[in-house]
Every structure is written in structure tokens, then in C-alpha cells.
Amino acid sequence: xxxxxxFLRNKSLFGRRLGVFLFLFSFFILLIFGxxxxxxxxxxxxxxxxxxxxxxxxxxxxxxxxxxxKITADWYGINPRLHFEHIRMTNRQGRETLAxxxxxxxxxxxSIFFAxxxxxxxxIDQPELSxxxxxxxxxxxxxxHVDGPSDE
Numbered sequence: 001x002x003x004x005x006x007f008l009r010n011k012s013l014f015g016r017r018l019g020v021f022l023f024l025f026s027f028f029i030l031l032i033f034g035x036x037x038x039x040x041x042x043x044x045x046x047x048x049x050x051x052x053x054x055x056x057x058x059x060x061x062x063x064x065x066x067x068x069x070k071i072t073a074d075w076y077g078i079n080p081r082l083h084f085e086h087i088r089m090t091n092r093q094g095r096e097t098l099a100x101x102x103x104x105x106x107x108x109x110x111s112i113f114f115a116x117x118x119x120x121x122x123x124i125d126q127p128e129l130s131x132x133x134x135x136x137x138x139x140x141x142x143x144x145h146v147d148g149p150s151d152e
Contacts, residue, residue: 035112039080044073047082064097065090076106079120089142097142101126 051071058066069086082105089098102125108118132140139146 032109036078040075044075044080047071047073062089064092076120079106079108081106095130096128097130099128100124101128 048071051068054071055066055068058068067086067088067090068084070084072083072085074081074083084103084105085101087100087103088096091097102123104123104125106120106122108120110118130142134140
């Protein structure tokens with residue numbers, strides 16, 4: 001008789017664990033579906049509204065003024081993809097130091113789990129790099145002074 005009670009107790013414990021697992025799995029699926037829906041119907045069609053914020057964030061990361069001509073978004077399979085056109089970076093004097101005709105980035109879903117932007121791939125099309133030589137003969141690449149070869 002005692003083995004029957006033990007069996008029923010374990011069955012009940014298994015049932016509770018299965019129920020918790022199914023609840024968490026369903027919650028996770030609904031969360032992913034909700035995020036994908038928000039991306040599809042709210043963020044992606046309106047990505048141009050965030051144009052100025054994106055430029056400011058890029059400028060803060062790069063440490064130089066950044067201007068972006070156009071931003072669009074669509075899907076690359078199941079991943080969201082961002083298209084940036086005519087990206088320009090300038091130095092403090094306002095001279096263009098780095099330019100990209102087009103940059104495409106496919107956002108990885110891992111970004112959700114790590115709470116930071118993770119890219120599946122990044123495509124940079126037609127980069128233009130500014131290299132200048134000052135009066136003293138030192139090179140200036142993208143607004144950064146570069147010394148000659150070191151002795152090390």
C-alpha cells in the first residue's frame with residue numbers, strides 16, 4: 001500500500017513539473033512572438049523616426065560627429081535587418097574622415113538574451129577613408145595621429 005502512495009505522490013510531482021515547464025515554454029514563445037510583432041508592426045516601419053537618436057548614439061560610440069542619409073529596416077529570414085545609406089563621419093574641423101555608401105546589419109536574436117546589440121552579420125559597402133599628412137610629416141588616419149614604425 002505504501003508503494004502506491006509513493007507512486008501517486010511522484011506522479012503528482014511529475015505533473016506539477018510538467019505543468020511548470022509547459023507554462024514557461026508557452027510564456028517564452030509568446031514573448032518571442034510579441035517582440036517579433038513589435039519589430040514588424042511598430043519599430044521597422046517607423047525606424048526613420050529614430051534617425052536622430054541613432055546618429056547621436058553612433059557619434060557617442062565613435063567619438064566623432066556622424067551623419068546618416070537614410071535608414072530602412074526589413075527582415076533577413078527570421079532576423080531583423082537594418083540598412084544605413086550615406087554614413088559620414090567628420091573630424092572637429094568638419095572635414096570628412098570616414099564614409100560608407102551603404103552599411104547593412106542583421107541583428108541576432110542573441111541581443112535579447114545578452115541585453116546588448118549583437119549582429120549576425122555586417123556588410124560595409126564602398127568605404128572611403130581619409131588619410132592626411134601634416135606639415136611635420138605625421139600621418140593622420142580618420143582624424144587619429146599615427147606615428148611611424150616603433151622600435152619594439
